[in-house]
Amino acid sequence: MATDRLDALRGPVPPRPHDARAIAALAANPGCARRAVLDAAGIDKDSTARHLGFPAPFGQSRFAITRGDVFEAQVKANGCAGLLRLLREVLGLPIPLVAYHDAADVGAHLRHAHTRALIDRAARDSDDAGTFYDHPLLSLEIAGHTSYLEPDVVAFRLGGRFHIVEIKSFAVIDGQAEPAKVAAAARQAAVYVLALRRLVEELGHDPGRVSHEVILVCPENFANRPVATLVDVRRQLAVLRRQLARMTGVGDLVSGLPSGLTFDLAADADGVPTRPVAELAEAIGTVAARYAPECRSTCDMCLFCRDEARDEGSTDLLGRHVRDELGGVAGVDEALALAEGTRGPADGQEEIARLLRLADRLRAESLEPAR
Secondary structure (H helix, E strand, C coil): CHHHHHHHHHCCCCCCCCCHHHHHHHCCCCCCHHHHHHHHCCCCHHHHHHHHCCCCCCCCCHHHHHHHHHHHHHHHHHHHHHHHHHHHHHHCCCCCCCEEEEHHHHCHHHHHHHHHHHHHHHHHCCCCCCEEEECCCEEEEECCEEEEECCCCEEEEECCEEEEEEECCCCEECCECCHHHHHHHHHHHHHHHHHHHHHHHHCCCCHHHECCEEEEEEEECCCCCEEEEEEECHHHHHHHHHHHHHHHCCHHHHCCCCCCCCCCCCECCCCCECCCHHHHHHHHCCCCCCCCHHHHHCCCCHHHHHHHHHHHCEHHHHCHHHHHHHCCCCEHHHHHHHHHCCCCCCCCCHHHHHHHHHHHHHHHHHHCCCC
16 A cells, blocks of 8 residues: 555654645645655655755744744734734725634644634624634645644635735835745645635535635835735645645555665664665665756755756756756756757657757857957
């Protein structure tokens, strides 16, 4: 069974739960089999990368975390009064007041059940009243394991629809925010939308009542004044669904792996990995990766995979657009040989070989000194 095979790959440790950031990262590189297998097995990718000598280059500083907490507290102060003002602007709220429920009031062990009860009651209520749900706890099944997720702020109901509100501390300068950060926030918000839709459906209601438009709240310019924007996450939802479905069918990926393969770190009594690094690297290498430069901000294994791609001379290093344009040309040396005409194209490479030769000729002409 696939579950037994995944347990064997992980070794004698509990599966690592997925948080919203980790699930959102699945949608960042849906074509990577290595990521799908490691996540489906619940592998601790951070510990694995560190043991291999390639710790991830990202992570929030204490200052950034503190700044985010302060900004979130400001937006949520006084029963989300400031957030209500923002939602009046972006959603055109006709109502002057809203109800406020803190799902954390019942304690951590009951919060998921309490969230279900609150959402069910709101979905059954025919009264067109707005309601904030602070600290809701949602769940999402990932390859047979349940992950619990807490949206940054709240789900808001108006006119029978729920909206996910996501608070981020990166700034919006002159109406523009850094595209990569907005994209990451959209992927994370899509995780919450999907989890809330599945909850609403489980409760017997129409999942379409959860809006695909999320409200992104960020500080404006160089002050801490919050500003809200509607972000459409339908594309992120589609990618996320495909990747989760792919992980559910991960048995097809693991069935072709060598018998006895394991990614177990063989930790000692103190939790220190003892497995030989070269042995672990060889084991990881049996599952194909699809590295892209964007992995450096989303996947703990990024530097290991980049080093692997560099050793192989893979076109993955050049970015997804270039790699996809090159089609069946997998190596940089192969692409250069086709461009220079020192290697004939294989079947199906005729068109890309012609384009590479044209590009090489144009490059040579542009480098010629002016006459």
